[in-house]
Amino acid sequence: MLNILLKKLIKAGAGRIRFVMAVVGLSVSLLLIFSSVQLEADYDDMLNSKNNKDSVANFLVINKEVTGGQASTTLTDAEIADLKSQPFVEQTGTLTPGRFKVSAQGASNSIPFSTDFFFESVADDFIDVQSTNWKWDANSTYIPMIVPNMFLTMYNFGFAPSQGLPQLSAELVKSLPVQISITSAGETANYFGKVVGFSDRISSVLVPQPFMTWANAKFGTNQNAKPSRLIIKTKDPGDPVLTAYLKSHGLTTDADKTRFSKLRKTVDVVVGVSWVTGAVMLLFALLIFTLFIQLTIASAKDEISLLITLGAAPKQLHRFLMGQFFPSNIIIIGVTLALVAGLQFLLQQVLHNQNIYLSPLISMFTILAGIIMLLVLWVVNFTTIKKYVAGQR
Amino acid sequence: MQIELKNVVPVPLKDKFAQRTSDIWNAHINFNQGERIKIKAPSGTGKTTLVHILYKLREDYEGEVLLDGKGLRQTSSEQLAINRQQQVSIIFQDLRLFPNLTARENIELKRVLQKPFYESGVIDAMAEQLGVTHILNQRAALCSYGEQQRLAIIRALVQPFSWLIMDEPFSHLDQANIGKAVALIDTECEKRNAGFILTDLDDDTHFTYNRQLAL
Incomplete structure (x- = not known):
């Protein structure tokens, strides 16, 4: 009231x-x-x-931009340390290069192929493939490998049709044994390899870190080779500070991943x-x-x-x-x-x-x-x- | 509630009362709970000023007013509101009704401003007694002074109080209506065991006064 x-x-x-x-x-x-x-x-x-x-890339593979004129694209310890200290970097890993020659060929006659290539390895934390076969020790019967998804796509939709070869499913590739030859100082050692997964993240042929350590020690020719590629984990690949840093240091990465910038x-x-x-x-x-x-x-x-x-x-x-x-x-x-x-x-x-x-x-x-x-x-x-x-x- | 005046004198009247004495100005005086006090004074000697000082509407005075021993000047606005709702009721000489509210709303507002002392039906009974039933639903602005004065009296009586302050409360009323109003005021003060302070120009025999003072 x-x-x-x-x-x-x-x-x-x-x-x-x-x-x-x-x-x-x-x-x-x-x-x-x-x-x-x-x-x-x-x-x-x-x-x-x-x-x-x-869907949003958190891992970036970083390397120096190849301009054609520079002496080397390897990264010095100081450069790596500087990158590590940047606020946008959560974790860094080195892509360890193999210091020996590798060639591969089909282990069966059904799909005959032969190619020279290379190995790199990186700490498991940075790998986007989950597989129980991703392990290696001195007693292993084969070397597990992770190859870029893009390889399979290139083969299936570019190479195979033009050569009259059959297309391969991911499962089939995983079941095919590959003969790996490592050449060092005129000697050749043969192993079996197996693809255990396909990566979208790292465009390289990856092998487990323990194998790389062992193989570099056994076959390596240049013991002090510097890494030329780094992988970093970052909270925000779109961070403009990151993009600016890379640019000012002559570094480059998959542009696609920094599109969020x-x-x-x-x-x-x-x-x-x-x-x-x-x-x-x-x-x-x-x-x-x-x-x-x-x-x-x-x-x-x-x-x-x-x-x-x-x-x-x-x-x-x-x-x-x-x-x-x-x-x-x-x-x-x-x-x-x-x-x-x-x-x-x-x-x-x-x-x-x-x-x-x-x-x-x-x-x-x-x-x-x-x-x-x-x-x-x-x-x-x-x-x-x-x-x-x-x-x- | 006891009211105590200690050497109070309004600043505008200070010179005037330096010349002569008064029962109230410049005096030490107590009004005890339940006392009926008549203050008689000619125009211009400060009747309304006294009423406004007691009701804390003006503070341009020297000396001190104490309510139950507490200084009136120091009373907070919240405490003042409680006093006005529970202890001190007032009938202004200038009536002070809300012109845009009806007669009934004017009274009702005062009834519900605090926890109601009376049921709303009492308004009708009092209006009947003072002969203003027919204007209850009329806007106050449209009521005559005589009617407004009776409404102001009823408004002052629907709340709890221990002191009723009346400033020339019958100035617009004829003898017959004064009689009715006096009877109502008398009953209501009895009911509450309340005292009153009434100011007027002349002597009268409306009430039995405990004290009659002159300004």
Whole structure:
């Protein structure tokens, strides 16, 4: 009953246009702020969630750019140490080159082939193939190998049709024994090799590290060969700092994997612009809102003054006025959060088709931002009301 | 609640009362719980000023007003609101109704401002007694002064109080209506065991006063 009477005395009708302006301004600014928080959270999610580990490259093979003029493309210890100390590098591994000649040929006559090639090895942590056969010791009957997926594709769709050879499935290749010949100092040793997996990550023929250590010791000709390729694990291959570092040091990597760098820059700009615009708009919206509260109180000056004379407690008036102004803020925050949630769902649908997986729900951080904004609005409302009611006494 | 005035004198009247004595200004005086006090004074001697000082509407005075030993100047705005809701009720000389509320709403507002002392039906009973039932749903601005004064009296009586302060409360009423109002005020003060302070220009025999003071 008291509230009904107070409502009759203190009409919030004054300055309705100002109120609409404040509501629109507040909504747009909150939408921008929440969107920027959500975008940032999405990008973070894209880099860190399990689902995206493979869709977003986290491992980069790095080597010096071959320009034709330089003396060597090997990496010095200082260069490696410097790269290791960069903040974007989580882990580094060296691709150990084989220091001996290798040739391979078909062990059966059904698929006759013969080729010279090479071996490299890298710590198991960096390998994207899971296989129980990926192990080697002195008693092993064959050398497990991982070859680039691209080789199989090249063979099946380029080489085989042009030579009239049968196409091979991955399973078939894995079951075929290959005869490996290692030549060193005029001597040749023969082994059996077997492909145990295909890698998308490293474009090299990989053998287990223990085999490489053993073989380099046994057949190696140049004991101090420096590595020329590194593999690094990074949180964000799209990090523009990383791209810039590589460029300035004459290093290169699969451009495909750093394509996120452009995306990253765009995300940064969009987030930055929407953040700043949102914050500036929020300030103005809060100002208008404050003016609206001030105007409402000023236009009910006589009524408020008499109410206090008759014994209305300032607290009672604060509570009533908060009840008049604050619910609209709760609604605005609710609506803008719902809008951001809707946009997030749409974004998830669109990106899902491009094999980028996002959560269909808005992030905890966005909700947290909503709660913080609610607190900010509460404080602004309350202090304004308190200040101007006190001024009417 | 006890009201104590210690050498109080309003600043604008200071020079005037430096010349002559008064029962209240520049005096040390106690109003005890339940006392019925009449303050008689000619125009311009500060009746309304005294009422406003007691109700803490103005503070341009020297000396000290104590309510139950506590300085009125030091009372916080929240405590003041509690006092006005529970202890001290007032009938202003200038009535002070909300012009845009109906007569009933004006009274109802005071009834529900704190935990109600009376049911809302009491408003009708009091209005009946003072003969203002027919204007209860009329905007206060449209009521005559006589009607507004009776509404102000009813408004002051629907709340709990231990002191009722009345500033020329019958100035717009005829003798018959004064009689009815006096009877109502008398009953309501009895019920609460409350005292009152009534200011007026002339002597009267409306109530049995414990003390009659002159400004």
